[in-house]
Amino acid sequence: MLRDIILKNRSYRGFNEERNVTTDELFSLVDDARVTGSAANRQPLKYYISNDSMEVEEILKHTKWAGALPELHLPKPGTHPKAFVIMLQDKDIQPNTQAVLIDVGIAAQTILLSATEKGLGGLMIRNFGPEPLSALLGLPDNLTPVMVIALGEPAETVTLVDIPKDGNINYYRDENGTHFVPKRRLEDIVLLKK
Numbered sequence: 001m002l003r004d005i006i007l008k009n010r011s012y013r014g015f016n017e018e019r020n021v022t023t024d025e026l027f028s029l030v031d032d033a034r035v036t037g038s039a040a041n042r043q044p045l046k047y048y049i050s051n052d053s054m055e056v057e058e059i060l061k062h063t064k065w066a067g068a069l070p071e072l073h074l075p076k077p078g079t080h081p082k083a084f085v086i087m088l089q090d091k092d093i094q095p096n097t098q099a100v101l102i103d104v105g106i107a108a109q110t111i112l113l114s115a116t117e118k119g120l121g122g123l124m125i126r127n128f129g130p131e132p133l134s135a136l137l138g139l140p141d142n143l144t145p146v147m148v149i150a151l152g153e154p155a156e157t158v159t160l161v162d163i164p165k166d167g168n169i170n171y172y173r174d175e176n177g178t179h180f181v182p183k184r185r186l187e188d189i190v191l192l193k194k
C-alpha cells in the first residue's frame with residue numbers, strides 16, 4: 001500500500017554495506033523520476049548515478065549529514081551508503097534554479113519511494129558543495145548539482161513521534177540509536193472553513 005511505503009520512506013543515515021545497489025536499480029529509480037510532472041514540461045533534470053565504491057566515498061566527502069546531531073558524525077564507519085543519485089539542473093534547458101526546485105522535490109521523492117519499494121532507503125541531501133562536487137564528477141558547465149540522494153539498504157530504525165508541546169522540531173536519537181522524528185499533528189496543519 002502506498003501509505004505503508006510513504007511511512008517506511010524515512011531519511012536513513014546508516015546502511016547495510018553488504019547489500020549493493022545495482023546499476024539496474026539506479027536506472028529504474030531514474031526511470032520512475034523521468035515520468036513525473038515537470039513545470040511547463042521542460043524536464044530540466046539530469047541524473048549522475050554512481051555505485052562505484054571508491055567514487056561513492058569521494059562523493060560522500062562533499063555531503064553533510066544530520067546537521068542537528070553533529071556529535072554523531074553520521075554516517076558511521078561500516079554503515080556508508082552504497083550508491084548516489086546526483087540530480088543536476090541542465091541550465092541550457094532551465095537557467096532559473098528557483099523554477100527547477102519544485103521539479104527536484106517531486107523527482108527526489110519519487111526516487112526514494114521507488115527505492116523503498118525495492119527494499120532500499122536513502123537520504124535527500126541539500127547540504128553539499130556544488131562546485132567541488134561538479135569538479136569531482138567532471139560535469140560540463142551547463143549541469144549543476146541541485147540535490148544529492150544517498151542510497152542503500154537501511155540499517156537503522158526511524159520512528160515518527162508527535163511534535164512535543166514546546167514545538168521543538170529537532171530529530172534526536174536514544175541510547176539504542178533509534179532515530180526519532182517529530183511531525184506536526186494533522187489537526188495543527190489542516191485549515192477548515194469557519
Ligand SMILES: Cc1cc2nc3c(=O)[nH]c(=O)nc-3n(C[C@H](O)[C@H](O)[C@H](O)COP(=O)(O)O)c2cc1C
Pocket residue numbers: 009010011012064065066067123124125126127128158171181
Ligand atoms: C529538501 C531536503 C533537504 C535535506 N537535506 C539534508 C541534508 O543536507 N543532510 C541531512 O542529513 N538530511 C537532509 N534532509 C533530511 C531531513 O533532515 C529529514 O527529511 C527530516 O529530518 C525529517 O525526517 P524524515 O525524512 O525521516 O521524515 C533533507 C530533507 C529534504 C526534504
